[in-house]
Amino acid sequence: MRDDSELISLCLAGRGSPADHRDAFDALVARHYRGIYNMVYRMLGNSEDAADLTQETFLRVYSRLDSFELGRSFLAWMRTIASNLCIDHLRRRGVPAVSLDERLESGVEEADRAAALEKQVELAEDSRRVLAAVQKLPEKQRAVLVLRHVEGLKLEEIAETLRMPLGTVKTMLFRGRAAVREMVGEL
Protein backbone atom coordinates (compact mmCIF):
# COMPACT_ATOMS: atom_id res chain seq x y z
CA MET A 1 0.00 0.00 0.00
CA ARG A 2 1.29 3.42 -0.92
CA ASP A 3 2.06 5.81 1.92
CA ASP A 4 0.79 9.38 2.14
CA SER A 5 3.88 10.92 0.58
CA GLU A 6 3.70 8.63 -2.45
CA LEU A 7 0.02 9.45 -2.98
CA ILE A 8 0.69 13.19 -2.68
CA SER A 9 3.56 12.87 -5.15
CA LEU A 10 1.19 11.15 -7.55
CA CYS A 11 -1.26 14.04 -7.16
CA LEU A 12 1.47 16.53 -7.99
CA ALA A 13 3.79 14.58 -10.24
CA GLY A 14 2.76 16.28 -13.44
CA ARG A 15 2.02 12.96 -15.11
CA GLY A 16 -1.23 11.27 -16.01
CA SER A 17 -4.70 12.73 -16.33
CA PRO A 18 -6.58 14.85 -13.78
CA ALA A 19 -8.60 11.72 -13.01
CA ASP A 20 -5.38 9.91 -12.00
CA HIS A 21 -4.55 12.70 -9.60
CA ARG A 22 -8.00 12.58 -8.09
CA ASP A 23 -7.75 8.81 -7.68
CA ALA A 24 -4.61 9.33 -5.63
CA PHE A 25 -6.29 12.04 -3.59
CA ASP A 26 -9.41 9.91 -3.12
CA ALA A 27 -7.18 7.24 -1.60
CA LEU A 28 -5.87 9.86 0.86
CA VAL A 29 -9.41 10.91 1.70
CA ALA A 30 -10.53 7.31 2.25
CA ARG A 31 -7.57 6.79 4.57
CA HIS A 32 -8.04 9.88 6.72
CA TYR A 33 -11.65 11.08 6.63
CA ARG A 34 -12.73 9.05 9.65
CA GLY A 35 -9.93 10.41 11.81
CA ILE A 36 -10.51 13.99 10.77
CA TYR A 37 -14.28 13.59 11.22
CA ASN A 38 -13.75 12.28 14.75
CA MET A 39 -11.51 15.15 15.70
CA VAL A 40 -13.84 17.72 14.18
CA TYR A 41 -16.88 16.08 15.76
CA ARG A 42 -15.31 16.26 19.21
CA MET A 43 -14.53 19.93 18.71
CA LEU A 44 -17.91 20.92 17.32
CA GLY A 45 -20.20 18.55 19.16
CA ASN A 46 -22.65 17.76 16.38
CA SER A 47 -22.54 15.51 13.35
CA GLU A 48 -23.96 17.95 10.82
CA ASP A 49 -21.31 20.61 11.41
CA ALA A 50 -18.66 17.91 11.71
CA ALA A 51 -19.55 16.52 8.27
CA ASP A 52 -19.50 20.02 6.72
CA LEU A 53 -16.19 20.96 8.29
CA THR A 54 -14.65 17.60 7.36
CA GLN A 55 -15.60 18.23 3.74
CA GLU A 56 -14.23 21.75 3.94
CA THR A 57 -10.97 20.44 5.40
CA PHE A 58 -10.38 18.08 2.51
CA LEU A 59 -11.30 20.69 -0.11
CA ARG A 60 -8.80 23.06 1.46
CA VAL A 61 -6.17 20.32 1.68
CA TYR A 62 -6.66 19.53 -2.02
CA SER A 63 -6.52 23.13 -3.14
CA ARG A 64 -3.35 23.75 -1.10
CA LEU A 65 -1.67 20.44 -1.78
CA ASP A 66 1.10 22.09 -3.77
CA SER A 67 2.18 23.96 -0.64
CA PHE A 68 2.54 20.77 1.41
CA GLU A 69 6.17 19.94 2.16
CA LEU A 70 6.87 16.31 1.38
CA GLY A 71 8.59 14.56 4.25
CA ARG A 72 6.45 16.22 6.87
CA SER A 73 3.42 14.53 8.41
CA PHE A 74 0.39 14.83 6.15
CA LEU A 75 -1.94 13.99 9.03
CA ALA A 76 -0.41 16.74 11.19
CA TRP A 77 -0.84 19.19 8.32
CA MET A 78 -4.50 18.20 7.92
CA ARG A 79 -5.05 18.48 11.66
CA THR A 80 -3.78 22.06 11.54
CA ILE A 81 -6.17 22.92 8.72
CA ALA A 82 -9.09 21.17 10.42
CA SER A 83 -8.36 22.79 13.80
CA ASN A 84 -8.22 26.26 12.28
CA LEU A 85 -11.50 25.68 10.46
CA CYS A 86 -13.14 24.47 13.68
CA ILE A 87 -11.84 27.40 15.71
CA ASP A 88 -13.06 29.86 13.06
CA HIS A 89 -16.40 28.10 12.89
CA LEU A 90 -16.87 28.15 16.66
CA ARG A 91 -15.83 31.78 16.82
CA ARG A 92 -18.35 32.70 14.12
CA ARG A 93 -21.07 30.68 15.75
CA GLY A 94 -20.42 32.58 18.95
CA VAL A 95 -22.63 30.43 21.14
CA PRO A 96 -21.76 27.22 22.91
CA ALA A 97 -22.33 24.11 20.85
CA VAL A 98 -25.27 21.91 21.68
CA SER A 99 -23.62 18.85 23.09
CA LEU A 100 -24.38 15.33 22.13
CA ASP A 101 -25.49 14.80 25.68
CA GLU A 102 -28.06 17.58 25.47
CA ARG A 103 -29.22 16.48 22.04
CA LEU A 104 -29.98 13.00 23.28
CA GLU A 105 -31.64 14.25 26.42
CA SER A 106 -33.81 16.71 24.55
CA GLY A 107 -34.99 13.93 22.29
CA VAL A 108 -33.87 15.63 19.10
CA GLU A 109 -33.92 13.01 16.41
CA GLU A 110 -30.88 12.83 14.17
CA ALA A 111 -31.81 12.72 10.53
CA ASP A 112 -28.69 11.33 9.00
CA ARG A 113 -27.07 8.00 9.21
CA ALA A 114 -24.07 9.32 11.07
CA ALA A 115 -26.30 10.35 13.92
CA ALA A 116 -28.08 7.01 13.87
CA LEU A 117 -24.73 5.29 14.23
CA GLU A 118 -23.80 7.69 16.95
CA LYS A 119 -26.85 6.70 18.97
CA GLN A 120 -25.70 3.11 18.87
CA VAL A 121 -22.53 4.08 20.64
CA GLU A 122 -22.84 3.63 24.34
CA LEU A 123 -20.93 6.32 26.06
CA ALA A 124 -19.97 5.65 29.61
CA GLU A 125 -21.71 8.06 31.91
CA ASP A 126 -18.47 9.75 32.94
CA SER A 127 -17.45 10.21 29.35
CA ARG A 128 -20.81 11.72 28.47
CA ARG A 129 -20.49 14.25 31.25
CA VAL A 130 -16.94 15.14 30.33
CA LEU A 131 -17.86 15.47 26.67
CA ALA A 132 -20.78 17.76 27.48
CA ALA A 133 -18.51 19.94 29.61
CA VAL A 134 -15.83 20.16 26.91
CA GLN A 135 -18.42 21.54 24.48
CA LYS A 136 -18.84 24.55 26.74
CA LEU A 137 -15.17 25.54 26.72
CA PRO A 138 -13.80 28.42 24.62
CA GLU A 139 -12.82 27.27 21.13
CA LYS A 140 -9.05 27.19 21.56
CA GLN A 141 -9.17 25.44 24.93
CA ARG A 142 -11.52 22.92 23.39
CA ALA A 143 -9.14 22.37 20.48
CA VAL A 144 -6.21 21.83 22.84
CA LEU A 145 -8.13 19.31 24.95
CA VAL A 146 -9.38 17.39 21.93
CA LEU A 147 -5.92 17.25 20.37
CA ARG A 148 -4.43 16.09 23.68
CA HIS A 149 -6.99 13.54 24.80
CA VAL A 150 -8.85 12.46 21.66
CA GLU A 151 -5.99 12.64 19.19
CA GLY A 152 -3.36 11.77 21.79
CA LEU A 153 -0.89 14.43 20.64
CA LYS A 154 2.07 15.54 22.73
CA LEU A 155 2.12 19.12 23.97
CA GLU A 156 4.81 20.07 21.45
CA GLU A 157 2.74 18.58 18.61
CA ILE A 158 -0.31 20.57 19.73
CA ALA A 159 1.78 23.74 19.78
CA GLU A 160 2.87 23.02 16.23
CA THR A 161 -0.60 22.10 15.06
CA LEU A 162 -2.25 25.19 16.48
CA ARG A 163 0.77 27.45 15.88
CA MET A 164 0.84 28.42 19.54
CA PRO A 165 3.68 28.80 22.03
CA LEU A 166 4.17 25.70 24.18
CA GLY A 167 3.47 27.70 27.33
CA THR A 168 0.11 28.83 25.95
CA VAL A 169 -0.80 25.23 25.13
CA LYS A 170 0.02 24.15 28.68
CA THR A 171 -1.97 26.99 30.17
CA MET A 172 -4.99 26.21 27.98
CA LEU A 173 -4.79 22.51 28.71
CA PHE A 174 -4.56 22.95 32.47
CA ARG A 175 -7.24 25.62 32.63
CA GLY A 176 -9.49 23.67 30.28
CA ARG A 177 -9.20 20.50 32.34
CA ALA A 178 -9.78 22.43 35.54
CA ALA A 179 -12.90 23.99 34.02
CA VAL A 180 -14.16 20.57 32.92
CA ARG A 181 -13.60 19.17 36.40
CA GLU A 182 -15.50 22.05 37.89
CA MET A 183 -18.44 21.54 35.51
CA VAL A 184 -18.50 17.77 35.83
CA GLY A 185 -18.09 17.61 39.58
CA GLU A 186 -16.97 14.41 41.23
CA LEU A 187 -16.59 11.38 39.00
Add this chain to the structure above:
Amino acid sequence: MDCSRVQPLLEEYFEGTLGEGRLAAPRSAELVADHLATCARCAAELHQIERTVAAFEAIPQVVPSRELLAAITSRVAELPAPRERRTASGWRWVAVTAAISMAALGAISYLLPLLITERLAADIAALGKLENAAILIREWFAAAPAILLALWVTLGKLWQWFALTARAVAPTVGAYLAVEVGILCAIVFVLHARSRRTPARQTLLI
Protein backbone atom coordinates in the same frame (compact mmCIF):
# COMPACT_ATOMS: atom_id res chain seq x y z
CA MET B 1 4.89 22.29 50.79
CA ASP B 2 1.34 22.86 51.97
CA CYS B 3 -1.95 22.21 50.16
CA SER B 4 -2.34 25.80 48.95
CA ARG B 5 0.96 25.56 47.09
CA VAL B 6 0.52 22.00 45.84
CA GLN B 7 -2.98 22.17 44.39
CA PRO B 8 -2.20 24.74 41.64
CA LEU B 9 0.66 22.44 40.57
CA LEU B 10 -1.35 19.23 40.33
CA GLU B 11 -2.35 19.60 36.65
CA GLU B 12 1.26 20.11 35.68
CA TYR B 13 2.36 17.31 37.98
CA PHE B 14 -0.14 14.97 36.36
CA GLU B 15 1.05 15.99 32.90
CA GLY B 16 4.63 15.27 33.90
CA THR B 17 5.79 18.75 32.96
CA LEU B 18 6.07 20.25 36.41
CA GLY B 19 8.94 22.70 36.57
CA GLU B 20 10.08 22.09 32.99
CA GLY B 21 12.47 24.80 32.03
CA ARG B 22 12.92 25.88 35.61
CA LEU B 23 15.97 25.35 37.74
CA ALA B 24 13.98 23.61 40.44
CA ALA B 25 12.34 21.13 38.05
CA PRO B 26 13.14 17.77 39.60
CA ARG B 27 12.80 19.10 43.11
CA SER B 28 9.30 20.54 42.48
CA ALA B 29 7.96 17.18 41.35
CA GLU B 30 9.60 15.47 44.31
CA LEU B 31 8.12 17.95 46.77
CA VAL B 32 4.63 17.49 45.31
CA ALA B 33 5.03 13.71 45.40
CA ASP B 34 6.13 13.88 49.04
CA HIS B 35 3.12 16.00 49.90
CA LEU B 36 0.71 13.69 48.04
CA ALA B 37 1.98 10.74 50.05
CA THR B 38 0.83 12.36 53.24
CA CYS B 39 -2.20 14.48 52.20
CA ALA B 40 -5.46 12.69 51.44
CA ARG B 41 -7.14 15.88 50.19
CA CYS B 42 -4.54 16.64 47.52
CA ALA B 43 -4.30 12.96 46.60
CA ALA B 44 -8.06 12.96 46.03
CA GLU B 45 -7.71 16.06 43.86
CA LEU B 46 -5.09 14.31 41.75
CA HIS B 47 -7.31 11.26 41.51
CA GLN B 48 -10.09 13.49 40.21
CA ILE B 49 -7.81 14.78 37.46
CA GLU B 50 -6.94 11.21 36.55
CA ARG B 51 -10.61 10.19 36.42
CA THR B 52 -11.54 13.17 34.24
CA VAL B 53 -8.77 12.48 31.76
CA ALA B 54 -9.57 8.77 31.74
CA ALA B 55 -13.22 9.54 31.03
CA PHE B 56 -12.25 11.88 28.20
CA GLU B 57 -9.92 9.36 26.66
CA ALA B 58 -12.55 6.63 26.96
CA ILE B 59 -14.90 8.47 24.62
CA PRO B 60 -15.39 6.06 21.74
CA GLN B 61 -14.72 6.88 18.12
CA VAL B 62 -17.71 8.03 16.10
CA VAL B 63 -18.26 6.53 12.69
CA PRO B 64 -18.99 8.96 9.87
CA SER B 65 -21.43 7.98 7.17
CA ARG B 66 -20.32 6.45 3.88
CA GLU B 67 -22.10 9.36 2.23
CA LEU B 68 -19.51 11.70 3.70
CA LEU B 69 -16.73 10.00 1.78
CA ALA B 70 -18.77 10.21 -1.44
CA ALA B 71 -19.57 13.87 -0.79
CA ILE B 72 -15.91 14.76 -0.28
CA THR B 73 -14.70 12.96 -3.40
CA SER B 74 -17.46 14.38 -5.59
CA ARG B 75 -16.71 17.94 -4.43
CA VAL B 76 -12.99 17.42 -4.95
CA ALA B 77 -13.74 16.24 -8.50
CA GLU B 78 -15.12 19.70 -9.26
CA LEU B 79 -11.79 21.35 -8.43
CA PRO B 80 -8.87 21.70 -10.85
CA ALA B 81 -6.08 19.19 -10.25
CA PRO B 82 -3.23 20.53 -8.11
CA ARG B 83 -0.69 19.57 -10.80
CA GLU B 84 -2.31 21.91 -13.33
CA ARG B 85 -2.18 24.86 -10.99
CA ARG B 86 1.26 23.92 -9.80
CA THR B 87 2.69 23.66 -13.29
CA ALA B 88 1.08 26.87 -14.42
CA SER B 89 2.16 28.85 -11.39
CA GLY B 90 5.60 27.23 -11.47
CA TRP B 91 6.15 28.19 -15.10
CA ARG B 92 4.83 31.67 -14.52
CA TRP B 93 7.19 32.07 -11.61
CA VAL B 94 10.17 30.77 -13.58
CA ALA B 95 9.28 32.98 -16.54
CA VAL B 96 9.00 36.15 -14.44
CA THR B 97 12.24 35.60 -12.55
CA ALA B 98 14.01 34.59 -15.77
CA ALA B 99 12.84 37.77 -17.49
CA ILE B 100 13.95 39.95 -14.58
CA SER B 101 17.30 38.20 -14.26
CA MET B 102 17.96 38.34 -18.00
CA ALA B 103 17.14 42.02 -18.08
CA ALA B 104 19.47 42.66 -15.15
CA LEU B 105 22.27 40.56 -16.61
CA GLY B 106 21.83 42.18 -20.02
CA ALA B 107 22.07 45.62 -18.48
CA ILE B 108 25.18 44.66 -16.54
CA SER B 109 26.88 43.12 -19.55
CA TYR B 110 26.07 46.22 -21.62
CA LEU B 111 27.12 48.77 -19.01
CA LEU B 112 30.24 47.15 -17.60
CA PRO B 113 32.32 47.30 -20.80
CA LEU B 114 31.57 51.00 -20.97
CA LEU B 115 32.97 51.40 -17.50
CA ILE B 116 36.18 49.58 -18.35
CA THR B 117 38.21 52.44 -19.71
CA GLU B 118 41.65 52.00 -21.18
CA ARG B 119 43.08 53.60 -18.08
CA LEU B 120 41.16 51.31 -15.71
CA ALA B 121 42.10 48.30 -17.74
CA ALA B 122 45.73 49.37 -17.60
CA ASP B 123 45.46 49.74 -13.84
CA ILE B 124 43.92 46.30 -13.52
CA ALA B 125 46.64 44.90 -15.74
CA ALA B 126 49.28 46.55 -13.60
CA LEU B 127 47.74 45.13 -10.45
CA GLY B 128 47.45 41.62 -11.82
CA LYS B 129 50.58 41.86 -13.93
CA LEU B 130 48.49 40.71 -16.81
CA GLU B 131 49.39 41.82 -20.26
CA ASN B 132 46.73 43.02 -22.64
CA ALA B 133 44.08 42.89 -19.96
CA ALA B 134 42.03 45.50 -21.76
CA ILE B 135 41.63 43.29 -24.80
CA LEU B 136 40.81 40.25 -22.71
CA ILE B 137 38.29 42.11 -20.61
CA ARG B 138 36.57 43.62 -23.61
CA GLU B 139 36.51 40.24 -25.32
CA TRP B 140 34.95 38.58 -22.35
CA PHE B 141 32.38 41.22 -21.79
CA ALA B 142 31.43 41.04 -25.44
CA ALA B 143 30.83 37.32 -24.98
CA ALA B 144 29.19 37.72 -21.61
CA PRO B 145 25.53 37.84 -22.73
CA ALA B 146 25.85 34.53 -24.58
CA ILE B 147 27.69 32.91 -21.67
CA LEU B 148 25.18 34.18 -19.14
CA LEU B 149 22.26 33.05 -21.27
CA ALA B 150 23.69 29.55 -21.54
CA LEU B 151 24.36 29.42 -17.83
CA TRP B 152 20.94 30.74 -17.02
CA VAL B 153 19.13 28.25 -19.22
CA THR B 154 21.13 25.33 -17.85
CA LEU B 155 20.78 26.30 -14.21
CA GLY B 156 17.19 27.38 -14.71
CA LYS B 157 16.30 23.97 -16.08
CA LEU B 158 18.12 22.22 -13.24
CA TRP B 159 16.41 24.44 -10.69
CA GLN B 160 13.02 23.93 -12.27
CA TRP B 161 13.48 20.18 -12.07
CA PHE B 162 14.65 20.49 -8.50
CA ALA B 163 11.81 22.77 -7.38
CA LEU B 164 8.92 21.22 -9.27
CA THR B 165 9.83 17.55 -9.29
CA ALA B 166 12.06 16.82 -6.31
CA ARG B 167 10.26 19.39 -4.17
CA ALA B 168 12.74 18.75 -1.40
CA VAL B 169 13.31 22.46 -0.93
CA ALA B 170 10.65 25.12 -1.22
CA PRO B 171 11.30 27.52 -4.11
CA THR B 172 12.23 30.45 -1.97
CA VAL B 173 13.84 33.73 -2.87
CA GLY B 174 16.85 32.68 -0.81
CA ALA B 175 17.31 29.50 -2.80
CA TYR B 176 17.03 31.44 -6.03
CA LEU B 177 19.62 33.91 -4.81
CA ALA B 178 21.88 30.96 -4.14
CA VAL B 179 21.53 29.96 -7.79
CA GLU B 180 22.30 33.52 -8.87
CA VAL B 181 25.41 33.54 -6.68
CA GLY B 182 26.34 30.20 -8.23
CA ILE B 183 26.09 31.76 -11.68
CA LEU B 184 28.33 34.63 -10.66
CA CYS B 185 30.87 32.24 -9.13
CA ALA B 186 30.89 30.22 -12.35
CA ILE B 187 31.48 33.38 -14.39
CA VAL B 188 34.32 34.48 -12.12
CA PHE B 189 35.84 31.03 -12.31
CA VAL B 190 35.70 30.97 -16.11
CA LEU B 191 37.13 34.46 -16.38
CA HIS B 192 39.89 33.60 -13.98
CA ALA B 193 40.74 30.41 -15.84
CA ARG B 194 40.74 32.31 -19.11
CA SER B 195 42.99 35.01 -17.73
CA ARG B 196 45.61 32.41 -16.87
CA ARG B 197 45.94 31.22 -20.44
CA THR B 198 49.28 31.30 -22.16
CA PRO B 199 50.65 34.69 -23.03
CA ALA B 200 51.12 33.54 -26.63
CA ARG B 201 47.49 34.19 -27.44
CA GLN B 202 47.58 37.51 -25.69
CA THR B 203 50.52 38.48 -27.83
CA LEU B 204 48.60 37.53 -30.93
CA LEU B 205 45.70 39.68 -29.83
CA ILE B 206 47.93 42.71 -29.77
